[in-house]
Amino acid sequence: MARDQIGEIKEKIDIVALISSYVSLTKAGRHYKGLCPFHSEKTPSFIVSAELQIFKCFGCGESGDVFSFLEKYEGMEFYEALKFLAEKAGVKLERREAGIVSDKEKVYKINELASKFYQFLLLNHPVGKKALAYLTEKREINEKSLKTFMVGFAPQGRVLSEFLIKRKKLDVSDIEKTGLLISGRSGFFDRFGGRVIFPINDLRGNFIGLSGRILPEYDNGRMGKYINSPETIAYHKSSSLYGVNITKNDIRKAKCAIVTEGELDLISLWQRGITNVVAIKGSALTVEQGKILARMGNEVILALDSDWAGNEAAMRGIKAITETGVDIKVARFSKYKDPDEAARGDIAYFKRSLTKAYGVWDFVIGLAFESTEFQSGSGKSKLSRKIVPILSEISDKIVQDHYVRKVSEKLGVSEESVFEQIENYEKSKTVKSIENTTKKEVEEMRDILERRLLRIYINHDPKLILTGDIRELFKKPLHIQIIGEIEGYLKKNKKFEIMPFSRNLPTELFEGFSNIILTASAEKESLKDSKSIVLEIVKLELRDLQKLISKLEKTDDEKVKSEALEKYALLTKKYSALDLG
Ligand SMILES: [Zn+2]
Structure with a gap:
């Protein structure tokens, strides 16, 4: 993949201008803010950074660059977004990139050709007469609907194969990519036969696949009522929405x-x-x-x-x-x-x-209540087994409260007992992970603190990070690597600037770096906050060590024990020095 072409496009397209054509953005500090297009919200938590050329939503977590914005918002595939933005930026794609685009476009084109052919057979050819009667008389579908949705008819036999290969002289290898034909011992068969055809399109109207419903007179019960195009480079059933x-x-x-x-x-x-x-x-x-x-x-x-x-x-x-x-x-x-x-x-x-x-x-x-007898004691417990997992799925606590009240009223039991059941159910689900929770929580806490500290220094005075005591506070590999990059950058440049710095970051660090920089709270942070964060980090380390020591008291390994004690003393000293300073 031509990384430099992608980079070139990214440099030429301004993410703020691109996203502004879909979402209304206003300037907020170093960034731009707006209502998130990916979830429903009343106060803006969607942030676009001109410096980093990325977007991020603090409500739903969606984030990415110009390419992923189009992929997510317009439902484009990566190569479509690439082509779209290359045109906008005036970048001519190298043949390899263009080749991948056209492979998928070939599938769209052939699917479209097949759809039009099938529609012609339905509306204008004697072979489609019965199917047309079925649709218009039995299903009461009018001509306008048939044309708008480009409904067609696929007769039995090798009708489409002949049309595409012999009449249209298409490459068999291209047709195969669509899944419209199936290769058998004696050549190609049509996938769809004796079926009403519904073309499946994506948001922008590309013909991603076809779906066929069997005509009742051919339905012998042995074939599926509906069949679709197989999964191809263009068609993914799980993300397609017909119509x-x-x-x-x-x-x-x-x-x-x-x-x-x-x-x-x-x-x-x-x-x-x-x-x-x-x-x-x-x-x-x-x-x-x-x-x-x-x-x-x-x-x-x-x-x-x-x-x-x-x-x-x-x-x-x-x-x-x-x-x-x-x-x-x-x-x-x-x-x-x-x-x-x-x-x-x-x-x-x-x-x-x-x-x-x-x-x-x-x-x-309601459905659970309808389908279960719940007057008897055993009925109640049977119903509870059905309903408790549903209630525990409701992540909004206010909504959950509302339903707990409803369920308890209907069952004639107390709200507390329903809550207790939910709690027990959730506990039984998480019992295995609970042992590690505290350690995990400490790790998460540490990560948050290190990130905040790093962000404050980067935004206000990156040189400070490189001083001994401060640098040692960072333990997360990502943060250590970023600090290494900052050190390298400051050796070559007098002044630290986020845009050129982030452009030269290795890709694997860029995402982590932008996650640190882009937060909703960055505007309110100042250098003064760094001191209390440093204290928090040291406290976390002390807590960890204390735990270690209490564990070690049960062992006889004097060497390990004294090492831990030594480290503890050192940290305490550091802690009190920081506290006083
Ligand atoms: Zn969002």
Whole structure:
């Protein structure tokens, strides 16, 4: 990979200008601040640094450079972001970089060609007549919807293979990258046959893959009702959202995404005026999909069959969304089996089910109550085993309190006993790691203190770090390495400046360095704070040594013991000297 080209692009693109075209930023001290585009918030914790050319959110932890911003915000792959920014910066990519880009673009192009071909067969060719009748009569999909979503039909036989290889004279090796054909003993077969075809696009409308629903007359029960393109360089099922290229603006406008399972559910709703909708192709919302949705609005309404609630993977996706601050709700339309049926049966009823959607925890807890008899003692304990793990998943303590109250009322037990159950459950889950917790906590504390100290000196007087006593305080390898770099820099330059310093840092140090420099609290820190931090670090070391000595008292190894005592005495001396100074 041409690292220098990436560096060149990064130097030419100003991250503040780039991000400003998506997020409104204001200057705050050395950095720029704004409302985070990756989670929902009311006070800005999203910081962009012109010096370091990176962004970081202190609310949700998203961070990165110009490339990762586009990857995360626009859903671009790295090479797409590279191409996009190279054009913006006027950098001509070397052939190797361009080659990788075009590989993926070839897949998009061939998928698009196939989609258009399949749509032609559906709308204009006798071979698609039955499929068209199925879609328009049985599923009541109108022509506008069919065209907007570019629905098509794949006949049985080697129809697409012939078209792409013989008519379009495409390279077989390129077609293979799409997964549209399967190679067999006697040549290539079409992956999709006897199926209605739904092209799958990404946010920007690239044709990343295809999905096919079997036409009822070919359904012998032995093949999957739905099949998709296999995982390719362009298609990753877990992060794709069907329909999003068409519906994204309506989702952003409504700040709310309605999530359905299948393509036909989505089209049915869209056709009836509910246009802020995506389909996840199955009942398990993945963490990746959840994050994309969280970026587009602050509300997600699930319009799924209710079996997702028992699905562990789906619950992980739900949890991932709730942690981004997005409000996630569940629509219940129990009169009908799926959103398509509900929308066709009674659109007003379906719309009501959306406005009356339940909070996700209400729904999941309600479902547990509905499916369990809980009047008897054994019933209560059975229900508790179901509900306690759900309650412990709720990370917001205020929300958790609310549900604990509800559950205890319904069960006729005290809130305390429910809390106790949650605590026991969480304890049993963490019992193994608890032994190391205190040591781990001390380590974390030390890391935080060293980082703060390093940041204060870098921002105010980096030369001070290099003096003996101070330098010795740093024990974390990252910090020691950074100090080494500062020393090297100050040998060559009189004045310390963050921008040129950070540009010349080795990549593996840059991330650590920027994490130290970029904090929400840096504005308020001054050189005066360094003294109390130094004291805290020394105290931590003393505490560690004291523990060691009390352990050593049980052993007979005099040499180890005296060494520890000596170190203790030394530190105490240092500590009192610092305290007095
Ligand atoms: Zn954030």
